[in-house]
Amino acid sequence: MKYIIAVISIAFAGLSFAADTNDINKTIEKLNQAAANLKTLTTEIEYTHIQTLFDTQTVRTGKLFYFKDDSSAWLRINFETLKQDQAKEQKYREEYVFDGKKLTRIDYQSKSVVTEQYAKDNNTIEPFVLVQDYFPIIGLAKPQEMTQNFDITLNGDTLKLVPKENSRFHKTYTQINVTINPELNLPIVFNASTTDNEEITIKLNKMETSKPVKKEVFELKIPGDFTHTQKAIQSTND
Secondary structure (H helix, E strand, O other): OHHHHHHHHHHHHHHHHHHHHHHHHHHHHHHHHHHHHOOEEEEEEEEEEEEOOOOEEEEEEEEEEEEEOOOOEEEEEEEEEEEEOOOOOEEEEEEEEEOOOEEEEEEOOOOEEEEEEOOOOOOOOOHHHHHHHOOOOOOOOOHHHHHHHEEEEEEOOEEEEEEOOOOOOOOOEEEEEEEEEOOOOEEEEEEEEEOOOEEEEEEEEEEEOOOOOOHHHHOOOOOOOOEEEEEOOOOOOO
């Protein structure tokens, strides 16, 4: 009798695992379809960075814009405020612009601009791929390839991603939790634990996917007295 119960338990465990895998595949499939159909995106962004070693917390808020047409795509993040620990929130201006070939980072506090080239000639890279080198915004670029980079489990609307050893994310993160909006099938919260014992949380609030985004939003307007540094082509393992 004990043997029969054990066999039945193993069988049900196998069915449970299959169902879980099925649910994960369905979730990624929906995520992939929604990301592929995404043409415009406007959202508020809240970026929280906790350094547990120093017991400090920094919160930046701003806006994120995305636009894609048949030939190119752009992504812009404008940080507008900064709050450190218990201090009052203050104005803070820092901007990241990804145009498919390069990243331009504009820091208004240090009056500096850094441009990093990622592609040349007619080659382009999806901006949501490039942004992953700076922020753990996972699931908006090639969701169907997530299983190549992560071991994945699903809890409700949250995907738990553990980077595989051969993944580009393995040296940076130990785990990333991605919470998906079930109505939009797009990720809205990213919780990442880094290999440096830091915690990063990114929230995308008031997400708009039908509101038009003008290309002028992505134009660079850099003050003349800013210092400008250019870096050679970087490699991106996507």
